[in-house]
Amino acid sequence: MHGDFAYLIGRTGSGKSSLLKTLYGDLKLIYGEGSIANFNLKTLKEKEIPYLRRKIGIVFQDFQLLEDRSVTENLLFVMKATDWTDKKKMKQRLSEVLDLVRMGTKGHKKPHQLSGGEQQRVAIARALINNPEIILADEPTGNLDPETSEEIIQLLQSITSKKTVLMASHDKYLMDKYPQRTIICERNNVFEK
Numbered sequence: 663m664h665g666d667f668a669y670l671i672g673r674t675g676s677g678k679s680s681l682l683k684t685l686y687g688d689l690k691l692i693y694g695e696g697s698i699a700n701f702n703l704k705t706l707k708e709k710e711i712p713y714l715r716r717k718i719g720i721v722f723q724d725f726q727l728l729e730d731r732s733v734t735e736n737l738l739f740v741m742k743a744t745d746w747t748d749k750k751k752m753k754q755r756l757s758e759v760l761d762l763v764r765m766g767t768k769g770h771k772k773p774h775q776l777s778g779g780e781q782q783r784v785a786i787a788r789a790l791i792n793n794p795e796i797i798l799a800d801e802p803t804g805n806l807d808p809e810t811s812e813e814i815i816q817l818l819q820s821i822t823s824k825k826t827v828l829m830a831s832h833d834k835y836l837m838d839k840y841p842q843r844t845i846i847c848e849r850n851n852v853f854e855k
């Protein structure tokens with residue numbers, strides 16, 4: 663998959679989150695073969711995981727922002743953890759990604775001062791910081807109202823020209839309205855619809 667967008671669907675417990683976790687190195691691949699961003703998941707070593715995570719941006723249903731820090735600090739936290747040092751370049755990248763998700767004026771806010779949709783946009787900015795090849799999103803609209811969910815899907819689909827996005831979802835309305843390639847998780851198998 664390259665420059666592609668796909669939904670990952672399947673019943674509760676069918677393994678969507680587990681598949682995504684395997685793809686970002688949080689679960690070991692035990693059966694079968696798999697690779698992502700030139701990393702072989704079967705032979706992936708613990709010490710390679712931070713490098714894999716730089717090629718992948720992850721977005722969660724519950725945003726997972728650090729509550730005691732501002733938007734800017736949340737993003738700087740990731741940058742520092744991924745070896746950014748040049749203050750000027752950090753500032754520039756920060757404003758690039760915040761502008762991209764239309765949060766350019768809200769860098770000083772704390773997560774609790776933002777709506778769910780705004781928090782998710784920040785989480786998407788955070789996922790984009792290191793310009794990853796792939797975005798993995800686990801039910802990113804699961805906690806949002808229908809209108810805000812549409813904004814998020816539009817945002818995720820607008821970045822697809824340069825990236826690959828795999829998004830787990832249960833939101834039939836959204837998937838019908840924004841049809842895309844669909845991958846199904848069922849009884850320990852994955853196949854394309």
Ligand SMILES: Nc1ncnc2c1ncn2[C@@H]1O[C@H](COP(=O)(O)OP(=O)(O)OP(=O)(O)O)[C@@H](O)[C@H]1O
Nearest residue numbers: 672673674675676677678679680681801830832847
């Ligand atoms: N940490 C874990 N340890 C053991 N089993 C787990 C763990 N996490 C999930 N499972 C099991 O793995 C299966 C797949 O779970 P997973 O969370 O991947 O499903 P899902 O498709 O994401 O479901 P949902 O749509 O509810 O998010 C389930 O049977 C679940 O109980």
Ligand SMILES: [Mg+2]
Nearest residue numbers: 678679680800
């Ligand atoms: Mg899940």
